[in-house]
Amino acid sequence: MKKNQIELEIRVPNQTRYLSLIGRISEELIAQVEGYVGDRETLANHLNVVLTEALVNAIRHANENNPEEIVQIRITISDNEILMQVFDHGRGFDLTQTALDSKKGEDALDEHGRGLFIIRSLMDSVEYHPTESGNVLEMRKRYR
Amino acid sequence: MNMKIEETGNVMVVVVKEERLDAHNSENLKQELGRLFNEGKTSVVVDLKEVRFIDSSGLGALVSGFKNASSRQAELKLSSLQSQVKSMFELTRLHRVFDIYQTVDEAIDAF
Numbered sequence A: 001m002k003k004n005q006i007e008l009e010i011r012v013p014n015q016t017r018y019l020s021l022i023g024r025i026s027e028e029l030i031a032q033v034e035g036y037v038g039d040r041e042t043l044a045n046h047l048n049v050v051l052t053e054a055l056v057n058a059i060r061h062a063n064e065n066n067p068e069e070i071v072q073i074r075i076t077i078s079d080n081e082i083l084m085q086v087f088d089h090g091r092g093f094d095l096t097q098t099a100l101d102s103k104k105g106e107d108a109l110d111e112h113g114r115g116l117f118i119i120r121s122l123m124d125s126v127e128y129h130p131t132e133s134g135n136v137l138e139m140r141k142r143y144r
Numbered sequence B: 001m002n003m004k005i006e007e008t009g010n011v012m013v014v015v016v017k018e019e020r021l022d023a024h025n026s027e028n029l030k031q032e033l034g035r036l037f038n039e040g041k042t043s044v045v046v047d048l049k050e051v052r053f054i055d056s057s058g059l060g061a062l063v064s065g066f067k068n069a070s071s072r073q074a075e076l077k078l079s080s081l082q083s084q085v086k087s088m089f090e091l092t093r094l095h096r097v098f099d100i101y102q103t104v105d106e107a108i109d110a111f
Helices: A016-030 A040-062 A095-106 A115-122 B026-038 B056-070 B083-091 B104-109
Strands: A006-013 A070-077 A081-088 A125-130 A135-142 B003-008 B011-016 B043-047 B075-079 B099-101
Touching (some): A006 A016, A016 A040, A040 A070, A040 A115, A040 B083, A095 A125, A115 B056, A115 B083, B003 B026, B011 B026, B011 B104, B056 B075
Parallel strands (some): B043 B075, B075 B099
Antiparallel strands (some): A070 A081, A081 A135, B003 B011
């Protein structure tokens, strides 16, 4: 691990009841970022929203609401970037397909389909890769 | 989810008593709004003054309420959005869809 780097790894059951806890932890962690000149409260809120959306995607779509599954979150804060990774162990989801769906962010009266639109809007890069035991959604935000 | 329903004249005010309106609790709000419109209520305000966090599911529950109202010639208005919540409406352009008021009284007076 690099000097001054913060890395936090959390595993929680595949249930939405933990969203609030993870969101609070991410906001507290952002408070530790040094050298950020913008509005820290807004950054913390945005990362809380992004992490919530990513977790819900993993819980409901990738892990298909299976409460026995585990969702793993890793947040890495390095010198100039915040990396948030959400690992699922399920069948995953088609990011390309969902990205197309995310255009519904502009379709005001659709009840669903805004999650990935929000993630893409608030982060600098979003990728979804297979891993040995499932998939990982990687979301990066440069902060200086 | 914790919420309080108040009746002012013929306006129903749903006060969301949660800091977060997210995928874990927003289904309750969606159902409650559905119940009110099913009962024939025509004027509903959702007061979000205590909500400092909303995700796409929370937004979706309000959109559901909006569509439910529109299909029955009823109206749903929102009041007292905190800045972080307002920014999510702007990001998803939903601020153009909803009637949003600074205070619950302004929302009630607008019916």
